Amino acid sequence: MKTESGIFDRTEKLIGQSGLEILKNSRVILFGVGGVGSFVAEALIRSGVGFLTIVDKDVIDPSNQNRQIMANVKTVGKKKVDVMARRLIAINPLSIVHPMHRCYTPETSQEFHLQDYDYVIDAVDMVTAKIDLVIKSQENKVPIISCMGTGNKMDASRFIITDIYETSVCPLAKVMRKELRERGVKSLKVLYSTEEPVIRETPPGSIAFVPSVAGLLIAGEVVRDLLKTGSIDEN
Template sequence: MLNQFSRTQLLLGEDGMKKLANARVAVFGIGGVGGYVCEALVRSGVGAFDLIDDDKVCLTNLNRQIIATRKTVGKYKTAVMKERMLEINPDVNVQTHNCFFLPENADDFPFEDYDYIVDAVDTVTAKIALVMKAKEKGVPIISSMGAGNKLDASQFKVADIYKTKVCPLAKVMRRELKKRGVRKLKVVYSEEVPTRPIEDMSISCRTHCICPPGAKHKCTERRDIPGSVAFVPSVAGLIIAGEVVKDLCAASPK
Protein backbone atom coordinates (compact mmCIF):
# COMPACT_ATOMS: atom_id res chain seq x y z
CA MET A 1 0.00 0.00 0.00
CA LEU A 2 1.28 3.45 -0.90
CA ASN A 3 2.55 5.46 2.09
CA GLN A 4 4.99 8.26 2.89
CA PHE A 5 7.96 5.88 2.77
CA SER A 6 7.05 4.18 -0.53
CA ARG A 7 9.81 5.91 -2.52
CA THR A 8 12.38 4.92 0.11
CA GLN A 9 11.13 1.33 0.09
CA LEU A 10 11.84 1.15 -3.65
CA LEU A 11 15.53 1.35 -2.71
CA LEU A 12 15.70 -0.30 0.71
CA GLY A 13 13.04 -2.98 0.32
CA GLU A 14 10.34 -4.10 2.72
CA ASP A 15 12.78 -5.79 5.11
CA GLY A 16 14.92 -2.67 5.26
CA MET A 17 11.92 -0.50 6.08
CA LYS A 18 10.86 -2.87 8.85
CA LYS A 19 14.34 -2.68 10.39
CA LEU A 20 14.23 1.10 10.32
CA ALA A 21 10.72 1.22 11.80
CA ASN A 22 11.83 -1.03 14.66
CA ALA A 23 15.07 0.87 15.32
CA ARG A 24 15.76 3.24 18.21
CA VAL A 25 18.45 5.82 17.48
CA ALA A 26 19.98 8.17 20.04
CA VAL A 27 21.20 11.49 18.68
CA PHE A 28 23.48 13.37 21.05
CA GLY A 29 23.64 17.02 20.03
CA ILE A 30 20.75 18.61 18.10
CA GLY A 31 22.66 21.42 16.41
CA GLY A 32 23.91 22.14 12.91
CA VAL A 33 24.91 18.51 12.32
CA GLY A 34 22.55 16.65 14.64
CA GLY A 35 19.44 18.46 13.46
CA TYR A 36 19.97 17.28 9.89
CA VAL A 37 20.68 13.76 11.15
CA CYS A 38 17.26 13.73 12.81
CA GLU A 39 15.60 15.26 9.77
CA ALA A 40 16.93 12.63 7.38
CA LEU A 41 16.36 9.69 9.74
CA VAL A 42 12.73 10.51 10.49
CA ARG A 43 12.08 11.02 6.78
CA SER A 44 13.72 7.63 6.17
CA GLY A 45 11.33 5.81 8.50
CA VAL A 46 13.31 5.29 11.71
CA GLY A 47 10.68 4.54 14.34
CA ALA A 48 12.11 5.78 17.65
CA PHE A 49 14.55 8.43 18.80
CA ASP A 50 16.21 9.78 21.90
CA LEU A 51 17.23 13.42 21.47
CA ILE A 52 19.84 14.74 23.88
CA ASP A 53 20.75 18.43 24.13
CA ASP A 54 20.43 21.16 26.75
CA ASP A 55 20.71 24.14 24.40
CA LYS A 56 17.96 26.51 23.41
CA VAL A 57 17.66 27.87 19.88
CA CYS A 58 19.70 31.06 19.60
CA LEU A 59 19.46 33.85 17.03
CA THR A 60 22.95 32.88 15.82
CA ASN A 61 21.65 29.39 14.98
CA LEU A 62 19.44 30.68 12.16
CA ASN A 63 22.32 30.62 9.69
CA ARG A 64 22.63 26.82 9.72
CA GLN A 65 20.32 24.82 12.00
CA ILE A 66 17.22 23.26 10.45
CA ILE A 67 15.14 23.77 13.59
CA ALA A 68 16.08 27.44 13.95
CA THR A 69 13.47 30.01 12.87
CA ARG A 70 12.41 33.32 14.37
CA LYS A 71 9.51 31.48 15.99
CA THR A 72 11.70 28.87 17.69
CA VAL A 73 14.38 31.17 19.16
CA GLY A 74 14.48 30.63 22.92
CA LYS A 75 12.89 27.17 22.82
CA TYR A 76 14.70 23.95 23.72
CA LYS A 77 16.21 22.38 20.63
CA THR A 78 15.00 18.92 21.63
CA ALA A 79 11.41 20.13 21.93
CA VAL A 80 11.50 21.93 18.59
CA MET A 81 13.06 18.92 16.87
CA LYS A 82 10.48 16.57 18.39
CA GLU A 83 7.60 18.75 17.20
CA ARG A 84 9.06 18.87 13.70
CA MET A 85 9.61 15.11 13.60
CA LEU A 86 6.02 14.43 14.67
CA GLU A 87 4.77 16.69 11.90
CA ILE A 88 6.74 14.56 9.43
CA ASN A 89 5.72 11.21 10.92
CA PRO A 90 2.96 11.28 13.59
CA ASP A 91 3.76 7.67 14.52
CA VAL A 92 7.39 8.28 15.47
CA ASN A 93 8.37 7.78 19.14
CA VAL A 94 10.58 10.63 20.36
CA GLN A 95 12.07 10.84 23.86
CA THR A 96 13.79 14.10 24.79
CA HIS A 97 16.53 14.71 27.35
CA ASN A 98 17.23 18.36 28.13
CA CYS A 99 20.77 17.89 29.32
CA PHE A 100 24.30 17.70 28.03
CA PHE A 101 25.88 14.27 27.96
CA LEU A 102 28.77 14.01 30.42
CA PRO A 103 30.72 11.11 31.95
CA GLU A 104 28.89 11.82 35.24
CA ASN A 105 25.42 11.22 33.80
CA ALA A 106 26.27 8.44 31.35
CA ASP A 107 24.38 5.87 33.43
CA ASP A 108 21.17 7.89 33.10
CA PHE A 109 20.73 6.78 29.49
CA PRO A 110 19.42 3.34 28.40
CA PHE A 111 22.31 2.55 26.06
CA GLU A 112 21.37 -1.12 25.93
CA ASP A 113 18.08 -0.14 24.26
CA TYR A 114 19.68 1.83 21.44
CA ASP A 115 20.23 0.30 18.03
CA TYR A 116 22.53 3.12 16.94
CA ILE A 117 24.18 6.16 18.52
CA VAL A 118 25.00 9.40 16.73
CA ASP A 119 27.66 11.57 18.36
CA ALA A 120 27.08 15.14 17.21
CA VAL A 121 28.37 16.85 20.36
CA ASP A 122 31.27 19.27 20.22
CA THR A 123 33.41 18.60 23.30
CA VAL A 124 36.15 15.99 23.38
CA THR A 125 35.27 14.88 26.91
CA ALA A 126 31.68 14.08 25.93
CA LYS A 127 32.68 12.44 22.66
CA ILE A 128 35.17 10.13 24.35
CA ALA A 129 32.66 9.20 27.05
CA LEU A 130 30.02 8.44 24.41
CA VAL A 131 32.37 6.22 22.44
CA MET A 132 33.45 4.32 25.54
CA LYS A 133 29.84 3.75 26.62
CA ALA A 134 28.85 2.58 23.14
CA LYS A 135 31.75 0.14 23.04
CA GLU A 136 30.91 -1.14 26.53
CA LYS A 137 27.30 -1.83 25.53
CA GLY A 138 28.11 -3.10 22.04
CA VAL A 139 26.04 -0.42 20.29
CA PRO A 140 27.12 0.92 16.86
CA ILE A 141 28.20 4.55 16.96
CA ILE A 142 29.22 7.15 14.41
CA SER A 143 30.94 10.39 15.40
CA SER A 144 30.98 13.76 13.72
CA MET A 145 34.33 15.47 13.64
CA GLY A 146 34.81 19.20 13.14
CA ALA A 147 32.33 21.01 10.85
CA GLY A 148 33.06 24.54 12.03
CA ASN A 149 35.37 26.95 10.21
CA LYS A 150 34.81 25.03 6.95
CA LEU A 151 33.53 26.25 3.57
CA ASP A 152 33.86 23.22 1.26
CA ALA A 153 31.23 20.56 1.96
CA SER A 154 32.65 18.32 -0.78
CA GLN A 155 35.63 17.50 1.45
CA PHE A 156 33.68 15.32 3.88
CA LYS A 157 34.59 11.63 4.02
CA VAL A 158 33.50 8.55 5.97
CA ALA A 159 36.40 6.67 7.49
CA ASP A 160 37.79 4.95 10.54
CA ILE A 161 39.18 7.47 13.01
CA TYR A 162 42.71 6.11 12.56
CA LYS A 163 42.60 6.82 8.83
CA THR A 164 41.66 10.48 9.20
CA LYS A 165 43.92 13.41 8.46
CA VAL A 166 43.93 17.23 8.51
CA CYS A 167 40.97 17.59 10.93
CA PRO A 168 42.26 18.96 14.28
CA LEU A 169 39.44 17.37 16.28
CA ALA A 170 40.08 13.98 14.70
CA LYS A 171 43.75 14.25 15.70
CA VAL A 172 42.81 14.75 19.35
CA MET A 173 40.27 11.91 19.17
CA ARG A 174 42.85 9.53 17.66
CA ARG A 175 45.25 10.24 20.50
CA GLU A 176 42.67 9.89 23.27
CA LEU A 177 41.03 6.75 21.85
CA LYS A 178 44.39 5.08 21.36
CA LYS A 179 45.19 5.69 25.04
CA ARG A 180 41.94 3.92 25.96
CA GLY A 181 42.49 0.96 23.70
CA VAL A 182 39.70 1.77 21.25
CA ARG A 183 40.73 0.16 17.99
CA LYS A 184 38.14 1.58 15.59
CA LEU A 185 35.45 4.22 15.28
CA LYS A 186 33.43 5.25 12.24
CA VAL A 187 33.54 9.01 11.75
CA VAL A 188 32.53 11.67 9.26
CA TYR A 189 35.33 14.20 8.88
CA SER A 190 36.60 16.85 6.50
CA GLU A 191 40.04 17.09 4.91
CA GLU A 192 39.56 20.81 4.37
CA VAL A 193 42.10 22.97 6.19
CA PRO A 194 40.03 25.03 8.66
CA THR A 195 39.54 28.71 7.87
CA ARG A 196 40.55 31.09 10.62
CA PRO A 197 37.53 33.18 11.72
CA ILE A 198 37.76 36.91 11.07
CA GLU A 199 38.32 38.85 14.29
CA ASP A 200 35.46 41.32 14.49
CA MET A 201 34.52 42.33 18.02
CA SER A 202 31.40 44.15 16.79
CA ILE A 203 29.77 40.78 16.02
CA SER A 204 31.54 38.73 18.68
CA CYS A 205 29.52 36.61 21.09
CA ARG A 206 32.14 37.40 23.71
CA THR A 207 31.24 41.07 23.80
CA HIS A 208 27.61 40.92 22.61
CA CYS A 209 26.15 37.71 24.06
CA ILE A 210 22.58 37.03 22.89
CA CYS A 211 22.11 33.53 24.32
CA PRO A 212 18.42 32.92 25.18
CA PRO A 213 17.37 33.73 28.76
CA GLY A 214 17.86 30.78 31.06
CA ALA A 215 20.55 29.16 28.92
CA LYS A 216 22.64 26.98 31.24
CA HIS A 217 25.68 26.94 28.97
CA LYS A 218 26.56 30.08 27.09
CA CYS A 219 28.76 30.26 24.02
CA THR A 220 31.03 32.67 25.90
CA GLU A 221 32.18 29.68 27.98
CA ARG A 222 33.86 28.18 24.92
CA ARG A 223 37.53 28.70 24.31
CA ASP A 224 36.89 29.28 20.61
CA ILE A 225 33.69 30.28 18.84
CA PRO A 226 33.89 28.79 15.33
CA GLY A 227 32.51 30.34 12.19
CA SER A 228 29.81 28.41 10.35
CA VAL A 229 27.72 28.40 7.20
CA ALA A 230 24.44 26.76 6.13
CA PHE A 231 25.93 24.36 3.61
CA VAL A 232 28.63 22.52 5.58
CA PRO A 233 27.26 21.05 8.85
CA SER A 234 24.05 20.14 7.02
CA VAL A 235 26.01 17.96 4.60
CA ALA A 236 27.87 16.28 7.45
CA GLY A 237 24.54 15.48 9.11
CA LEU A 238 23.05 14.03 5.94
CA ILE A 239 26.12 11.85 5.36
CA ILE A 240 25.89 10.55 8.92
CA ALA A 241 22.19 9.78 8.49
CA GLY A 242 22.96 7.86 5.32
CA GLU A 243 25.50 5.71 7.14
CA VAL A 244 23.04 5.01 9.96
CA VAL A 245 20.30 3.97 7.54
CA LYS A 246 22.60 1.70 5.55
CA ASP A 247 24.04 0.08 8.68
CA LEU A 248 20.63 -0.48 10.25
CA CYS A 249 19.29 -2.06 7.06
CA ALA A 250 22.31 -4.35 6.85
CA ALA A 251 22.19 -5.39 10.52
CA SER A 252 20.80 -8.72 11.66
CA PRO A 253 17.49 -8.49 13.55
CA LYS A 254 17.84 -8.46 17.35
Protein backbone atom coordinates in the same frame (compact mmCIF):
# COMPACT_ATOMS: atom_id res chain seq x y z
CA MET B 1 5.87 1.05 7.05
CA LYS B 2 2.52 2.20 5.68
CA THR B 3 0.85 5.43 6.71
CA GLU B 4 -2.29 7.12 5.42
CA SER B 5 -0.18 9.71 3.65
CA GLY B 6 2.04 7.10 2.01
CA ILE B 7 5.16 9.05 2.92
CA PHE B 8 7.42 6.01 2.53
CA ASP B 9 6.12 4.82 -0.84
CA ARG B 10 9.22 6.04 -2.67
CA THR B 11 11.55 4.80 0.08
CA GLU B 12 10.03 1.35 -0.29
CA LYS B 13 11.07 1.31 -3.96
CA LEU B 14 14.70 1.41 -2.79
CA ILE B 15 14.73 -0.76 0.33
CA GLY B 16 11.55 -2.83 0.09
CA GLN B 17 8.94 -3.54 2.75
CA SER B 18 11.44 -5.57 4.75
CA GLY B 19 13.81 -2.59 4.85
CA LEU B 20 11.02 -0.33 6.03
CA GLU B 21 10.23 -2.80 8.81
CA ILE B 22 13.87 -2.87 9.92
CA LEU B 23 13.99 0.92 10.15
CA LYS B 24 10.58 1.10 11.83
CA ASN B 25 11.85 -1.27 14.55
CA SER B 26 15.22 0.46 14.98
CA ARG B 27 16.07 2.51 18.05
CA VAL B 28 18.59 5.32 17.60
CA ILE B 29 19.91 7.86 20.09
CA LEU B 30 21.38 11.13 18.84
CA PHE B 31 23.52 13.39 20.99
CA GLY B 32 23.59 16.99 19.78
CA VAL B 33 20.81 18.69 17.81
CA GLY B 34 22.78 21.52 16.23
CA GLY B 35 23.92 22.26 12.72
CA VAL B 36 24.85 18.62 12.13
CA GLY B 37 22.48 16.84 14.50
CA SER B 38 19.30 18.58 13.43
CA PHE B 39 19.81 17.34 9.87
CA VAL B 40 20.68 13.86 11.12
CA ALA B 41 17.44 13.72 13.09
CA GLU B 42 15.22 14.87 10.24
CA ALA B 43 16.81 12.54 7.70
CA LEU B 44 16.39 9.55 10.03
CA ILE B 45 12.70 10.25 10.57
CA ARG B 46 12.11 10.90 6.86
CA SER B 47 13.85 7.57 6.16
CA GLY B 48 11.49 5.69 8.47
CA VAL B 49 13.40 5.18 11.72
CA GLY B 50 10.68 4.38 14.21
CA PHE B 51 12.24 5.39 17.54
CA LEU B 52 14.63 8.29 17.99
CA THR B 53 15.91 9.84 21.21
CA ILE B 54 17.38 13.32 20.78
CA VAL B 55 19.62 14.77 23.48
CA ASP B 56 20.70 18.41 23.80
CA LYS B 57 20.89 20.83 26.72
CA ASP B 58 20.70 24.08 24.73
CA VAL B 59 17.99 26.51 23.72
CA ILE B 60 17.81 28.02 20.25
CA ASP B 61 19.91 31.14 19.84
CA PRO B 62 19.68 33.71 17.02
CA SER B 63 23.14 32.62 15.86
CA ASN B 64 21.72 29.13 15.18
CA GLN B 65 19.49 30.41 12.38
CA ASN B 66 22.23 30.22 9.76
CA ARG B 67 22.54 26.41 9.93
CA GLN B 68 20.12 24.59 12.26
CA ILE B 69 17.02 23.25 10.58
CA MET B 70 14.56 24.06 13.38
CA ALA B 71 15.96 27.53 14.16
CA ASN B 72 13.92 30.57 13.09
CA VAL B 73 12.63 33.80 14.59
CA LYS B 74 9.66 31.98 16.14
CA THR B 75 11.71 29.29 17.86
CA VAL B 76 14.52 31.41 19.35
CA GLY B 77 14.67 30.90 23.11
CA LYS B 78 12.96 27.49 23.06
CA LYS B 79 14.55 24.17 23.91
CA LYS B 80 16.15 22.64 20.84
CA VAL B 81 14.97 19.12 21.57
CA ASP B 82 11.36 20.18 22.12
CA VAL B 83 11.17 22.19 18.89
CA MET B 84 12.90 19.42 16.96
CA ALA B 85 10.63 16.73 18.40
CA ARG B 86 7.51 18.62 17.32
CA ARG B 87 8.94 19.06 13.85
CA LEU B 88 9.77 15.37 13.51
CA ILE B 89 6.38 14.16 14.74
CA ALA B 90 4.72 16.48 12.23
CA ILE B 91 6.68 14.68 9.49
CA ASN B 92 5.79 11.17 10.65
CA PRO B 93 3.21 11.02 13.46
CA LEU B 94 3.76 7.25 13.80
CA SER B 95 7.40 7.66 14.82
CA ILE B 96 8.31 7.89 18.49
CA VAL B 97 10.58 10.83 19.27
CA HIS B 98 11.90 11.13 22.80
CA PRO B 99 13.44 14.55 23.59
CA MET B 100 15.90 14.78 26.47
CA HIS B 101 16.91 18.28 27.56
CA ARG B 102 20.10 17.00 29.14
CA CYS B 103 23.86 17.28 28.92
CA TYR B 104 25.79 14.07 28.40
CA THR B 105 28.84 13.79 30.63
CA PRO B 106 30.68 10.82 32.17
CA GLU B 107 28.77 11.62 35.36
CA THR B 108 25.32 11.58 33.71
CA SER B 109 26.00 8.69 31.31
CA GLN B 110 23.81 6.22 33.22
CA GLU B 111 20.72 8.31 32.44
CA PHE B 112 20.82 7.39 28.76
CA HIS B 113 20.78 3.55 28.75
CA LEU B 114 22.87 3.16 25.61
CA GLN B 115 22.45 -0.61 25.73
CA ASP B 116 18.79 -0.17 24.74
CA TYR B 117 19.66 1.26 21.31
CA ASP B 118 20.68 -0.11 17.95
CA TYR B 119 22.87 2.89 17.09
CA VAL B 120 24.49 5.85 18.86
CA ILE B 121 25.24 9.09 17.01
CA ASP B 122 27.67 11.60 18.49
CA ALA B 123 27.17 15.13 17.16
CA VAL B 124 28.33 17.02 20.26
CA ASP B 125 31.23 19.43 20.60
CA MET B 126 32.61 18.59 24.06
CA VAL B 127 35.61 16.27 23.84
CA THR B 128 35.05 14.65 27.24
CA ALA B 129 31.50 13.75 26.22
CA LYS B 130 32.60 12.40 22.83
CA ILE B 131 35.27 10.18 24.38
CA ASP B 132 32.94 8.81 27.04
CA LEU B 133 30.20 8.13 24.48
CA VAL B 134 32.65 6.10 22.42
CA ILE B 135 33.86 4.09 25.39
CA LYS B 136 30.38 3.44 26.81
CA SER B 137 28.96 2.51 23.39
CA GLN B 138 31.76 0.07 22.71
CA GLU B 139 31.44 -1.42 26.19
CA ASN B 140 27.75 -2.02 25.46
CA LYS B 141 28.52 -3.31 21.94
CA VAL B 142 26.35 -0.65 20.33
CA PRO B 143 27.55 0.80 16.99
CA ILE B 144 28.52 4.47 17.14
CA ILE B 145 29.48 7.09 14.61
CA SER B 146 31.15 10.30 15.76
CA CYS B 147 31.19 13.62 13.93
CA MET B 148 34.43 15.54 13.87
CA GLY B 149 34.67 19.30 13.30
CA THR B 150 32.50 21.01 10.67
CA GLY B 151 33.19 24.58 11.73
CA ASN B 152 35.57 26.92 9.90
CA LYS B 153 34.96 24.93 6.68
CA MET B 154 33.54 25.95 3.28
CA ASP B 155 33.74 22.85 1.06
CA ALA B 156 31.01 20.32 1.85
CA SER B 157 32.36 17.93 -0.80
CA ARG B 158 35.39 17.17 1.37
CA PHE B 159 33.58 15.07 3.99
CA ILE B 160 34.40 11.38 4.21
CA ILE B 161 33.49 8.54 6.57
CA THR B 162 36.46 6.55 7.79
CA ASP B 163 38.20 5.29 10.92
CA ILE B 164 39.44 7.87 13.41
CA TYR B 165 43.02 6.63 12.94
CA GLU B 166 42.83 7.36 9.22
CA THR B 167 41.98 11.05 9.76
CA SER B 168 44.20 14.09 9.24
CA VAL B 169 43.90 17.89 9.06
CA CYS B 170 40.94 18.13 11.47
CA PRO B 171 42.00 19.61 14.85
CA LEU B 172 39.21 17.81 16.73
CA ALA B 173 40.12 14.49 15.14
CA LYS B 174 43.73 14.99 16.25
CA VAL B 175 42.65 15.40 19.86
CA MET B 176 40.30 12.42 19.61
CA ARG B 177 43.01 10.18 18.13
CA LYS B 178 45.33 10.97 21.01
CA GLU B 179 42.73 10.53 23.75
CA LEU B 180 41.27 7.33 22.33
CA ARG B 181 44.68 5.78 21.72
CA GLU B 182 45.60 6.43 25.36
CA ARG B 183 42.39 4.65 26.41
CA GLY B 184 43.04 1.64 24.23
CA VAL B 185 40.24 2.28 21.74
CA LYS B 186 41.23 0.41 18.58
CA SER B 187 38.73 1.80 16.09
CA LEU B 188 35.95 4.35 15.68
CA LYS B 189 33.80 5.22 12.69
CA VAL B 190 33.84 8.99 12.13
CA LEU B 191 32.81 11.61 9.64
CA TYR B 192 35.44 14.27 9.08
CA SER B 193 36.51 16.85 6.52
CA THR B 194 39.77 16.64 4.58
CA GLU B 195 39.58 20.42 4.06
CA GLU B 196 42.06 22.60 5.89
CA PRO B 197 40.21 25.09 8.13
CA VAL B 198 39.53 28.30 6.22
CA ILE B 199 39.98 30.24 9.44
CA ARG B 200 40.97 29.20 12.94
CA GLU B 201 38.41 30.87 15.17
CA THR B 202 36.76 29.91 18.45
CA PRO B 203 33.81 29.68 18.48
CA PRO B 204 34.12 28.54 14.87
CA GLY B 205 32.59 30.18 11.83
CA SER B 206 29.85 28.25 10.04
CA ILE B 207 27.73 28.34 6.91
CA ALA B 208 24.45 26.61 6.04
CA PHE B 209 25.63 24.08 3.47
CA VAL B 210 28.51 22.47 5.40
CA PRO B 211 27.13 21.03 8.68
CA SER B 212 23.87 20.12 6.93
CA VAL B 213 25.73 17.93 4.44
CA ALA B 214 27.65 16.32 7.29
CA GLY B 215 24.38 15.50 9.01
CA LEU B 216 22.85 13.97 5.90
CA LEU B 217 25.95 11.85 5.28
CA ILE B 218 25.87 10.55 8.86
CA ALA B 219 22.16 9.74 8.61
CA GLY B 220 22.79 7.87 5.38
CA GLU B 221 25.56 5.82 6.93
CA VAL B 222 23.40 4.94 9.93
CA VAL B 223 20.44 3.91 7.77
CA ARG B 224 22.63 1.71 5.58
CA ASP B 225 24.23 0.10 8.63
CA LEU B 226 20.83 -0.58 10.20
CA LEU B 227 19.62 -2.19 6.99
CA LYS B 228 22.75 -4.39 6.81
CA THR B 229 22.52 -5.63 10.38
CA GLY B 230 18.75 -5.63 10.85
CA SER B 231 16.58 -8.69 10.67
CA ILE B 232 12.87 -9.31 10.40
CA ASP B 233 11.10 -11.40 13.01
CA GLU B 234 9.08 -13.80 10.86
CA ASN B 235 7.01 -14.79 13.87
